Amino acid sequence: MIKIxxxxxxxxxxxxxxxxxxxxxxxxxKLEERKGINQNLSNVNIDDKKFVVIKDFPDHTERNFIVxxxxxxxxxxxxxxKASGESTSNVFSGDIVRSKKxxxxxxxxxxxxxxxxxxxxxxxxxxxxxxxxxxIDINSKDxxxxxxxxxxxxxxxxx
Numbered sequence: 001m002i003k004i005x006x007x008x009x010x011x012x013x014x015x016x017x018x019x020x021x022x023x024x025x026x027x028x029x030k031l032e033e034r035k036g037i038n039q040n041l042s043n044v045n046i047d048d049k050k051f052v053v054i055k056d057f058p059d060h061t062e063r064n065f066i067v068x069x070x071x072x073x074x075x076x077x078x079x080x081x082k083a084s085g086e087s088t089s090n091v092f093s094g095d096i097v098r099s100k101k102x103x104x105x106x107x108x109x110x111x112x113x114x115x116x117x118x119x120x121x122x123x124x125x126x127x128x129x130x131x132x133x134x135x136i137d138i139n140s141k142d143x144x145x146x147x148x149x150x151x152x153x154x155x156x157x158x159x
Contacts, residue, residue, distance in 0.1 A: 041102050041126050044133065051135050051144035059083065066106065066122075066135065066144060071095050075108045075120055092120050102126040104135065 046068050055062040065076040075092040094108030104126055109119035124135040124144065135144035 041128055042100060044126070044128065046098070046104075046126065046133070049133070050147040051133075052147050053142050053144045055142075064144075065147075068096060071097075073106050073108065075106065075122070092116075094119060098126075103138075 047070055049068050051066045051068075053064045055064075059082055061080040061082065063078040063080070065074075065078075067074040067076070073094055073096045075094070077090045077092075078087055079089070080087050091112050092108035093110045093113075094106065096107075097105045099105075102125055104124045106122040106124065107119050108121075109116060123138045125138055127134045127136055132149040133146035136142070137144070
């Protein structure tokens with residue numbers, strides 16, 4: 001009798017744990033979708049897209065661009081010195097690889113048409129929030145915004 005009762009208790013606890021797991025999994029999936037982690041963006045075309053990130057520091061401003069054309073990419077760094085007002089830039093070129101899980105790997109191994117010994121690499125997560133495309137740098141957590149989305153938002157706020 002104790003074995004039968006223990007068997008029913010074991011089966012009931014497994015069923016209950018499975019039901020809790022299913023609920024917990026559904027909640028986590030909704031949170032991931034809200035955060036932009038678990039999106040199906042395989043049909044989103046990023047060809048001819050330009051992504052921008054701007055960082056403001058006390059002594060200078062950094063503007064970085066990633067321009068994607070097919071499997072080729074251009075990575076541009078512009079440094080604006082606040083004291084002197086001078087700007088310097090680095091233009092890297094290379095290639096990208098896009099995975100099925102919205103991961104984009106950038107490898108820029110040419111600096112102004114000269115091979116560099118250590119290429120600039122970025123691992124980016126493609127996300128979409130409020131119809132705006134972003135690339136989130138997996139290492140630094142920088143958010144690169146699609147320039148066309150930014151231009152539309154800026155233009156519509158001026159009207």
